[in-house]
Amino acid sequence: MTLTGDLFIAGERRSSEQRFRAYDPSKGAEIDDVAFAGASDQDVEDACAAAADAFIPYSTRPLEERAKFLEAIADEIEALGDELVERACRESGLPPARIAGERGRTAGQLRLFAKEVRDGGWLKLRIDHADPARTPPKPDLRLRTVPVGPVAVFGASNFPLAFSTAGGDTASALAAGCPVVMKGHSAHPGTAELIAIAIGRAVEKTGMPKGVFSLVNGMGRHVGQGLVANPHIQAVGFTGSRGGGEALMKIAAARPRPIPVYAEMSAINPVILMPEALKARGDSLAKAYVASMAMGAGQFCTNPGLVLAIDGPELDAFVKLAGETLTGQAAQVMLTAGIHEAFESGKAKLAASPFVTTVAEGAEPAGPTQGRAALFSVSGKDFLADPVHLHEVFGVSSVLVRCADMDELVGVLSKLEGQLTATLQVDQDDYQDAKRLIPVLEQTVGRIIANGWPTGVDVTHAMVHGGPYPATSDGRTTSVGTLAIERFLRPVSYQDMPADLLPDVLHEGAQAGVLARIDGAWAK
Ligand code: NAP
Numbered sequence: 001m002t003l004t005g006d007l008f009i010a011g012e013r014r015s016s017e018q019r020f021r022a023y024d025p026s027k028g029a030e031i032d033d034v035a036f037a038g039a040s041d042q043d044v045e046d047a048c049a050a051a052a053d054a055f056i057p058y059s060t061r062p063l064e065e066r067a068k069f070l071e072a073i074a075d076e077i078e079a080l081g082d083e084l085v086e087r088a089c090r091e092s093g094l095p096p097a098r099i100a101g102e103r104g105r106t107a108g109q110l111r112l113f114a115k116e117v118r119d120g121g122w123l124k125l126r127i128d129h130a131d132p133a134r135t136p137p138k139p140d141l142r143l144r145t146v147p148v149g150p151v152a153v154f155g156a157s158n159f160p161l162a163f164s165t166a167g168g169d170t171a172s173a174l175a176a177g178c179p180v181v182m183k184g185h186s187a188h189p190g191t192a193e194l195i196a197i198a199i200g201r202a203v204e205k206t207g208m209p210k211g212v213f214s215l216v217n218g219m220g221r222h223v224g225q226g227l228v229a230n231p232h233i234q235a236v237g238f239t240g241s242r243g244g245g246e247a248l249m250k251i252a253a254a255r256p257r258p259i260p261v262y263a264e265m266s267a268i269n270p271v272i273l274m275p276e277a278l279k280a281r282g283d284s285l286a287k288a289y290v291a292s293m294a295m296g297a298g299q300f301c302t303n304p305g306l307v308l309a310i311d312g313p314e315l316d317a318f319v320k321l322a323g324e325t326l327t328g329q330a331a332q333v334m335l336t337a338g339i340h341e342a343f344e345s346g347k348a349k350l351a352a353s354p355f356v357t358t359v360a361e362g363a364e365p366a367g368p369t370q371g372r373a374a375l376f377s378v379s380g381k382d383f384l385a386d387p388v389h390l391h392e393v394f395g396v397s398s399v400l401v402r403c404a405d406m407d408e409l410v411g412v413l414s415k416l417e418g419q420l421t422a423t424l425q426v427d428q429d430d431y432q433d434a435k436r437l438i439p440v441l442e443q444t445v446g447r448i449i450a451n452g453w454p455t456g457v458d459v460t461h462a463m464v465h466g467g468p469y470p471a472t473s474d475g476r477t478t479s480v481g482t483l484a485i486e487r488f489l490r491p492v493s494y495q496d497m498p499a500d501l502l503p504d505v506l507h508e509g510a511q512a513g514v515l516a517r518i519d520g521a522w523a524k
Contacts, residue, residue, distance in 0.1 A: 001083060001194065005036040007043055007217065008196040010050035011203060011210035014043060020219045022189050025093040025340075026333045028368025036189040039216035039223050044181075048232035050211030051150035051179035057209045059147045059177035065206065067114040070174060072202035073166055074107035074114075077195060084194050088160045091188040093333035093369065098296065102161040109168060109459045113175035116482045122176075123505055124491060125516035139496050142506040145489040147177030149234030152227045154248070156239035156264075157187040157335045158299040164188065165195035165215065168459070168480050169237030169262075174212070176488035181233065183224045184217040187336045192217070221247070228252050228261070235488055238263040239301070239479065242392075242470050249473055262487045263473040264465070266392035267420040268305035268399075269454045270413065272437065274430035277451075278314045285425055286321035289398075290329065290375075292453035294362075297332035297371055298396035299339065302421050302454040302465075305392060308380075308401045308409050319400060323360035323375055329396065330363050331370035339394060340369040346393030347374050353389070355382035362396065371395045380408040384415050406433055410440060418468025418475060419445045421454040444468065446475065 006013040019035035039047075058066075077084070088099045116122065123144045130140035151173040155164030162168065170180050184192040196215040203212060216223055224244075228236055228251045236252060238245050238261060245263030252261045273285060292304050309315045334340040350356050355378050362373030373396035380403035383389050389399055403409040413422075422445040426434050441448050446467030457465050463481030466472045472479070477487050494502055504510055515524045 001080075001197070003034045003190050003193050005034040005189070005193065007037050007039055008193070008200065008215040009043060009047045010054070010214055011200055016040060016043070018218075020186065020189075020217075022091050023187070023336065024090055025336060025369040026367060028337070031090065031190070034190065036193075036217050038218040041226055044216055044223060044226045044230060047181045047214035047216050048150060048227070048230040050214060051181050052211075052232040054179045054209035054211030055147075055149055058179055058212045061208070063117050063120065066175070066177065067117040069202060069206040069208050070110045070114040070117065070171065072206050073199050074110040076198035076201045077103065077110075077166060078107055080194055080198055084161075084191065087194060088188060088191040091191055092157070092160050092335055094160075094296065099161065102159060105459065106161045106166055109162065110166065110171050112459060112482060113171045113485070116485060117175050120505070120514035122485050122489065123514065125505060125511050125514060127506065127511075127516065127518045129519055130496070142494045142497065142502060143491055144503060144505055146492050148488050148490055149178060150181060150232050151178045151488055152181050152183060152230075152233045152236045154183045154224060154236070154238040154240060154244070155185045155192070157185050157339065158296070158301070160185070160188040160191045161195070163239050165192045166199060168484060169239070172484035173235075173237065173488045176485050178235070178488045179212045180214075181227060182213070182215045183227055184215050186217065186219050189217055224248065225251055229255060231255070231257070234259055236261040236263070237479065237487070240265070242266045245473060260487070261473050262477065262479065264301065264420075264479050265470050265472065267301055267467065267471045268390070268392050269302050269419055269421045269423070270306040270308055270416060271304045271423040271425065271454070272409070272413075273307060273309035273315070273318065274424060274426045274434060275310055275314070276427040276429040277425040278309055278318060280427055282314050282318040283321055286318045287325055288453060290322055290325040292455045293398050294329050294332070294373060294396050295455050297334050298373070299335055299394060300455045302457060303394075303398075304423065304454055305398050306401065307398060308403060308412060310405060310409060311402045315402060319359060319377060322400075326360045326362055326373050326375050328363070329373040331365035331367075331372045332396070333367060334369045334371045334395060337369055340371055343371050343393060343395035343397070346391065346395070347397055349388050350376050350393065350397070350399065353378070353386050355379070355386055356389070356399070359400065373397070375400065377402060380404060380412050383412055390417060406436070410437065413437065413440050413444065416444055418471040420465060420467045420471045421445055421447045421449060423449040423452065423454050426450055446471065446478065
């Protein structure tokens, strides 16, 4: 398929004078086959207005049609074949197996949301029947959720498929009944165009209103900021840097009618090596730790950027083996020149801290945007003395915190900012201490993992990929898993509404097969 680089506004391909090129991080050079259009203010307005026009026609279609639309997007993405994988690899520097896996995850996620749409549990149906004999008389009250309206989505650079144009935020917003205006990530514009074409085909095939999806690109911050400020937009889904997320949150809060921003930003994802686990399997833990850290050039939001353990000979052996393993780690191509630069500067700041020891470094880079792995250590006492240790260094970098005892370890944990995950390497003889840690971790993270590694986020019903600020802007929700749909819904109550005016799902006896709370009792 020939890419044109044109914008994709409510099914219409639109050109523009401003153009930018994609970048091949493995070559450190622009990709010169096509120049991508940057959106003007008018393009952004048109995309948002089309989304607003599509909102009621789309959200009031039968749920079965909405589910089929999501499935059609999955089918069309798969039908793009190898071209999608090749383009995404070229724009991200990620290997084909990883991108092919991500394509499977993206399609699977869309199909899971199609099932979720059909399930209807997210409608949160509740009926409280009237009781005219009560004093005062009790009204008839019926509740269901409704979609919030058009959603602006900012995709991530590190998952050009699964967290981008048709990724988790787009899938959950469309599942909720919300049209999407996508701000294409400048790191993978060709990949985004291919996916937009696939979505466009699904719109055509299922007869959805064209404004249900648009893609606007643009270098610089203007397009994204205009999108969040646009009055048609009712919520924002974002994955990226803390600086980017916070800038968009400020714009959203300053609007005459503020809107929620669901931003997934930065995390260092502590891993705690409990004493008995460290004693029993320190060697395998050291190797698995480096493998988790190095996955995808360390560019996972769940990368284990922090390891905490109690000082002693077992920790010495762990640090030695982790350092040796990391020394053999080849430098890997990073996603963009900017991310590579941020990685180098983050490591330099850590290395310059008077409290930090550089334990080991990986092999020297052999290409322009290759990141050299690094492992640092610091004592528990010193960790909190310098805020540099709390900041995410996005890439293959991690800090080991050597604590004097369990009290110090708990003290360090309780001072951490909000995180996406915490991991406990724990054996049965550690359970007593672990029980003390869990309430602290519950206050700090969105997902607590036992005897695994944080990298790898399953898309299921019980997944939480979220966490208190600054892991996300709103720790009450998740951006992965079916619960993500709730971000784009709000409840509406209908009081004493004649049956003819009620939504079908709230008619008497119409809840069969859908979880509902009728006069306080749960029923399905
Ligand atoms: P980013 O620089 O925050 O960019 C994400 C998206 O937001 C892009 O579309 C970008 O536009 C836009 N954007 C960024 N700042 C903005 C602003 N001030 N106003 C308006 N729009 C703005 O993130 P990235 O390039 O994907 O990755 C960089 C950093 O993000 C990494 O170093 C890492 O720290 C973090 N990250 C975190 C996660 C996570 O899940 N927690 C995932 C990926 C990345 P352009 O395309 O025009 O730049």
